[in-house]
Amino acid sequence: MPNSDTQDGVHNKITKEYKFYKTDDDSAVVTQSFSGNVETAKSTCLTADALTNNDTNGTQLEYAITADGNGLKMTIAFGTKGAGTAEGDDWAATWTTTKDTLTAADNYFKVVQYTSGGEDPGPLDARPSSTDATPHLF
Numbered sequence: 525m526p527n528s529d530t531q532d533g534v535h536n537k538i539t540k541e542y543k544f545y546k547t548d549d550d551s552a553v554v555t556q557s558f559s560g561n562v563e564t565a566k567s568t569c570l571t572a573d574a575l576t577n578n579d580t581n582g583t584q585l586e587y588a589i590t591a592d593g594n595g596l597k598m599t600i601a602f603g604t605k606g607a608g609t610a611e612g613d614d615w616a617a618t619w620t621t622t623k624d625t626l627t628a629a630d631n632y633f634k635v636v637q638y639t640s641g642g643e644d645p646g647p648l649d650a651r652p653s654s655t656d657a658t659p660h661l662f
Contacts (some may be wrong), residue, residue, distance in 0.1 A: 526578075526585040527605035529615065534583050536602045536616040541571045543658040544636040544650035554638045554650045556594045558654035564588050567634075567653075571595040574623070574632045581619035586661040599661035 544554040558565040566575060566587055578585055583603035590597050602616040611617055626632040627628050633652035 526582045526600075527580065527615070528556075529583050529605065532604045532606050534603050536661055537599065539597065539599040539660045541590050541595050541597050541655050542633070543590065543653050543655075544569075544633075545625045545653055546638060547651050548640050549647055550651070553592070553594045553634055557590055557595065558630075560589065562568065562587050562596075563660065565596045568621075568636065569634060571624055571626070571631050571634055577619060577622045577626065581615050581622065583615060584662060585634045588621070588661055593632060598659060601662075 536643050544556075546552040546554055556565070558568065558570065570578075578598070578600060581595070581602065582600040584599075584601040588597045589595070600619070602619065604614050612621075623632060636650040636652070638645040639648055641643055
């Protein structure tokens with residue numbers, strides 16, 4: 525559940541789409557089967573630490589399955605801790621810093637595997653992708 529810090533308004537709304545691409549065909553999206561369940565999409569795409577970062581530092585937060593059914597879409601907006609708070613200590617900056625730290629530690633995206641149709645049909649790790657998206661979910 526996102527924080528409730530709306531006293532000074534909500535700012536910096538962003539929307540992202542998370543998908544996984546085949547490493548042996550960089551333009552091919554790994555097909556997902558979330559069965560229309562957003563919770564399944566969240567737990568398939570993002571680690572528990574990434575979801576906690578969103579909940580802890582985001583003030584408004586909504587998820588959906590992407591239009592093609594193969595990814596997770598997220599809109600997040602941030603309150604502010606108020607006057608006197610250094611920009612780097614505010615919710616949006618804290619979210620970004622934590623996201624960058626998790627990404628650098630390979631702890632933001634979950635590992636998604638797929639089976640290749642090539643010479644080595646064994647499971648391969650997909651490449652995660654985060655893109656800016658529109659429209660916002662709220």
